[in-house]
Amino acid sequence: MAKSTKNRVGKVGRRGIVAPKSSSAAPVVSPPVPRPSSRSLVLVVSGPGGAGKTTLCEKLSAMSGGRLALSISCTTRAPRGSEVDGRHYFFVSREEFERGIAAGNFAEHAEVAGNYYGTPRPFIEQQLAAGHDVLLDIDVQGGDSVRRMYGARVVSVFVLPPSRRILEERLRGRGTDSAERVRARMELAEREIVRAGDYDYLVINGRQEEAIAEIDAIRRAEHARLTREGSGAAWALKTWS
Numbered sequence: 263m264a265k266s267t268k269n270r271v272g273k274v275g276r277r278g279i280v281a282p283k284s285s286s287a288a289p290v291v292s293p294p295v296p297r298p299s300s301r302s303l304v305l306v307v308s309g310p311g312g313a314g315k316t317t318l319c320e321k322l323s324a325m326s327g328g329r330l331a332l333s334i335s336c337t338t339r340a341p342r343g344s345e346v347d348g349r350h351y352f353f354v355s356r357e358e359f360e361r362g363i364a365a366g367n368f369a370e371h372a373e374v375a376g377n378y379y380g381t382p383r384p385f386i387e388q389q390l391a392a393g394h395d396v397l398l399d400i401d402v403q404g405g406d407s408v409r410r411m412y413g414a415r416v417v418s419v420f421v422l423p424p425s426r427r428i429l430e431e432r433l434r435g436r437g438t439d440s441a442e443r444v445r446a447r448m449e450l451a452e453r454e455i456v457r458a459g460d461y462d463y464l465v466i467n468g469r470q471e472e473a474i475a476e477i478d479a480i481r482r483a484e485h486a487r488l489t490r491e492g493s494g495a496a497w498a499l500k501t502w503s
């Protein structure tokens with residue numbers, strides 16, 4: 263393994279490790295109000311490969327002015343095309359990834375098409391503690407794990423291309439994978455699509471700007487929702503005077 267990726271999982275693990283709450287903190291003299299971080303969301307975006315999630319997520323995060331932090335996953339798959347280590351993924355070896363699992367560095371991890379993918383836990387914890395929303399582009403297994411871990415904070419969006427035919431065209435059009443690999447990805451896509459009904463929202467990614475606006479609107483609406491425990495609106499109503 264190249265020197266540059268040595269201990270990559272460890273490095274990710276050190277980014278933003280959240281210190282345990284100190285028992286010497288100032289005594290609470292009034293009823294505790296939820297910390298700002300309790301209002302921030304974990305926005306899970308899933309959908310079949312070829313749905314265009316990656317671009318949607320990058321653009322959503324870029325236009326948020328730092329309020330929606332895109333998590334960069336670790337993976338054991340090889341970089342594709344112009345993918346850059348540390349920007350699109352942290353590309354690591356299986357051994358490094360497994361060391362990361364053992365050290366508890368992942369909020370969730372899953373094996374997708376024979377490769378490991380995982381969400382570095384310190385980044386999420388750090389962003390939530392800072393009151394930022396976190397955006398995760400992960401598969402349906404990852405979505406299940408994140409829902410179990412972050413509960414009411416999680417808002418999940420399933421992204422689909424306009425039709426199955428367009429999905430197939432997009433998967434073939436990538437041009438970087440063998441025919442066998444494309445077939446495997448299509449089978450994987452079908453297995454993901456049957457889980458769409460478990461998500462809070464469905465967004466069809468036909469026109470990219472519309473899909474982006476829709477997900478942004480979902481995020482804003484979820485902050486304003488009174489019926490979601492810990493939402494910004496629920497917090498504001500509790501503390502309004």
Ligand code: 5GP
Pocket residue numbers: 308309310311315335336339370371372374379380381399400401402403404405
């Ligand atoms: P790709 O290899 O096409 O970049 O990604 C394959 C699948 O893995 C996609 O559905 C993508 O959303 C998912 N994925 C990417 N990062 C993670 C991760 O950290 N955890 C999980 N569970 N899935 C991921």
